[in-house]
Amino acid sequence: MRSPVELVDAFRTQGLKVTPQRQLLFRLLHDNTQHPTADALFAQASAQMPGISLRTVYQTLSDLTAMGELQQVSFDTGPAHFDPNVADHHHAVCDVCGAIIDVYVDGADQLAIDGLDGFRPASASIVFHGSCAACAGT
Amino acid sequence: MRSPVELVDAFRTQGLKVTPQRQLLFRLLHDNTQHPTADALFAQASAQMPGISLRTVYQTLSDLTAMGELQQVSFDTGPAHFDPNVADHHHAVCDVCGAIIDVYVDGADQLAIDGLDGFRPASASIVFHGSCAACAGT
DNA sequence: TGTCAGTTCGCAACCGATGCGAATAAGGTG
């Protein structure tokens, strides 16, 4: 995701308006490696801007996702998480504390796949489950 | 997933009862490669047993999943799909028609992963997106 | 056949997410 100042330009260029709510979310998301949910962002945003609506958070998140600035990732059936890292990468989920970390997998594109039977893969997403450094103990 | 007759034994052994509803679902799921949702199974079950409750379908699916006879898989934020194939495998999803097919990936366990930073992976799940043989055209 | 624990099933509730519409505010123009 681009920086808050770049996003201001990008939004205006598209005829979209730059509101305080949006700017706050730009800041909360920039360089955020937490993979927050809409609800988590709403909580953080509310602390700095009481009265902001959850609806607005959802709205801005989907705007940013549509613009390619954000990647929406979902695990299992829980709420969606948002990732400002839009590079080609994958995720590791800690089953203990729920932490999500970005991982880069070499050779993900040349995996030997059996059973494709004519299926033409366009993309692959890999999710590792396990325990993170903090939860694995020492 | 084991065969309907084996499941009858397994259920009784665990003190669970074998009802007509459950037997019907055993049959609908056995050798099913469609990865149906609870709703889809409910529709099929209703055709053969009018009056069966969606609640019962959910109940039995979660029983079977708890017993390890079924694997619950979810893609994006949509409804959960149930897979009687509990072997170690992955999935390919057709973005056109929504078909889900089982695939087997060699070397999935020795992928070169960067960024783990102490994370200990216990399992990996890979989802391919693309177009299936029927939808890819020829 | 009787007894009892496990089941079924409808309804309400829940969660994450989205549609709608009135009030509000951004931002270009005169």
Next chain:
DNA sequence: CACCTTATTCGCATCGGTTGCGAACTGACA
């Protein structure tokens, strides 16, 4: 700087998927 247009905010209602609850029911064993 005031104005006007259009986008945005935000609360509320709604929706889809799923689960909790509890009364009535029914397998399964004695």
